[in-house]
Every structure is written in structure tokens, then in C-alpha cells.
Amino acid sequence: MRLVALLVAWLALAAPALAHTASRSFSAWTIDGARVEGVGETDARRVTQLSSILPQKDYADLLGAHAADRVHVMQAGVRCAASAPSPQPAEIGMVRVAMSFTCPRPLTEAPPTLDVRLFEGVSPGHIHYVRVDGGEPLEAAIRAAQPTLTLSGPAGPSSVRGVIVSGAG
Numbered sequence: 001m002r003l004v005a006l007l008v009a010w011l012a013l014a015a016p017a018l019a020h021t022a023s024r025s026f027s028a029w030t031i032d033g034a035r036v037e038g039v040g041e042t043d044a045r046r047v048t049q050l051s052s053i054l055p056q057k058d059y060a061d062l063l064g065a066h067a068a069d070r071v072h073v074m075q076a077g078v079r080c081a082a083s084a085p086s087p088q089p090a091e092i093g094m095v096r097v098a099m100s101f102t103c104p105r106p107l108t109e110a111p112p113t114l115d116v117r118l119f120e121g122v123s124p125g126h127i128h129y130v131r132v133d134g135g136e137p138l139e140a141a142i143r144a145a146q147p148t149l150t151l152s153g154p155a156g157p158s159s160v161r162g163v164i165v166s167g168a169g
Helices: 002-019 044-052 058-070
Strands: 024-032 037-045 071-075 084-086 094-102 112-116 126-134 138-142 149-151 158-160
Touching: 002 071, 037 044, 037 058, 037 071, 044 058, 044 094, 058 071, 058 084, 058 094, 071 094, 112 126, 138 149
Parallel strands: 024 126
Antiparallel strands: 024 037, 024 158, 037 094, 071 112, 084 094, 112 149, 126 138
């Protein structure tokens, strides 16, 4: 009986450690003229997956380097110029970076395409959720099989709101 009680106690304590967490993220962007700006946020646990493929030790540096390599904005098949991701203040346990892209033409002339390949290679089932507000409302999920999404908008500036958030769930 004592052995059964120990086994039950061990399983109760071990279950959370053995649990698998879904790999997902969320994003939002502001679109104005020829500029697309976004803020990305992820939980620190998810960023630790990147430490095996990127040499940076700081979580914001890890996420920034990964996002710079894996998040792009395209316009008419041309990659929009990107500024280096910059760390932003975040809640405890979270990591946040801001990104900015400048496209060759106004976005009302040619809608931008968002290309997101976050955690590719370290989390094969990663899903990136996109919410677009302003213009034509849109919510979509980006997966490895289809990593791009065209952000069609109105005749004027539009905004895409949210943050890149990757976490358990």
C-alpha cells in the first residue's frame, strides 16, 4: 500500500514536468505609408529553445536575432528594408522586441505580405496567429506549410494590432 501511495505521489508531481506545451505565437503590426512596424513578445521558456541554434545569451538578443532572420515583409516580391529588432520593456517572464520595415512603394499601391517562420527547426508544429484590424478585418493562422499572409488594406493607412507572443497553451 505504501508503494502505491509513493507511485501516485510521484505521478502527481511528475505530470507537469512531462506535459507538452503548444508552440504558438501572435502578432500585430501598424501600417502607415510605406512603413510596417510590429512588436513581438514571447515567453522566456519558448526563447530558450533558440539557445541551441543562436550564440546570443540574452533572451531579447535571442528573440531579436531569430525574428530578424525569420520575420519579413515583402511587397510585390521584393523584401522590404528592415531595421534591427530592438528590445522593449516586458512583463516578468516575457521577452519583447520591436521591428520596423520600409517598403519601396506606398502600401496602398501594393499590399504587403507578412512572412513568418518563427521557431522553424526547433518547434515543428509552431503556429503563428495574426490579427489584422483596420481596413478589412482579418484573423489567420500561419503554419510552416503556408508561412505567408497578404495584408490587404483600405485606400489609406491601416493597422494590424497585437504582439508576437509565443507560449504554452
